[in-house]
Amino acid sequence: MKYQEFLLEKYNSFNLKDIFECGQCFRWNKEEDNSYTGVFGNNVINVSKNENGILFKGICENDIINTIIDYFDLDRDYTSIKNKLSKIDNNLKESIEFGEGIRILNQDLWETIISFIISANNNIPRIKGIIERLSKEYGQKIEFKGKVYYTFPTPEELKDVSIEEYRKLGLGFRDVRLYETTKMILNKEVDIDNLHNIKDTNEVRNELLKLMGVGEKVADCILLFSTLKRFDVFPIDVWVRRVMNDLYIHKDDEKKVTKREIQELAKNKFGNLEGLAQQYLFYWRREIG
């Protein structure tokens, strides 16, 4: 646990806003100087861009270089992925030009599960608030630059938290879902460590769906945004439904578009990169309005 720095000089597909505000994470916040600071694992990292490259600095548990390469998915060739997807059609091409600096982070599976359970039928400011309060109450303290940050609580740290205590943090009806899911994971009723060993995405998905509060959309977000890193899923929320209807389906009422319909279309059009296609389209549509 010590202060470290890492300057990434050569890079592609790396834009701070695109990465941190494309909807995949909840714990990265913009600073006055336009850098972003976030907590992941036992690390507090500040990321900024300058003429020399991308600068990462902060409190890091292990070697910062390897930590950053892993978390920011730096070994993946996003350029070729974007080229491939851009050829599919002009809509996708435009959305990729808009979000050209997106990278899908390798976020801790447990944290991603809980975060997206909290996201259900909720809005982003409130989701972020709940996650911060949960971390402050049950996580570990880390100090960086005179400010105090808190790690996301582990399953063990939430072991004895009651439904009432969750409710006090403002979780609303999601209190039971956190309580039950934490119990199921601690019991190994669902062995989340083992999920990384399962090849078939649908099989992993079915395991996740056993968790209380994890439905299809949340399961797909977990598959896409966590270390599970499955790109062959297509999370459908209101924005994705809207953009898919407007671009390809053209029904007068987007609520009449079924999930199956969208999923089949996505699979046919985008193939095994559908998850990334979803992310570019989602971000584009949500930002443009």
Next chain:
DNA sequence: ACTCAGGTATTAC
């Protein structure tokens, strides 16, 4: 007062 927000669980055909 009322609607809406990164949906899910439950119940009833």
Next chain:
DNA sequence: GTAATACCTGAG
């Protein structure tokens, strides 16, 4: 299987 409905909370 598919459709309808309730659900915490806080911001606009």
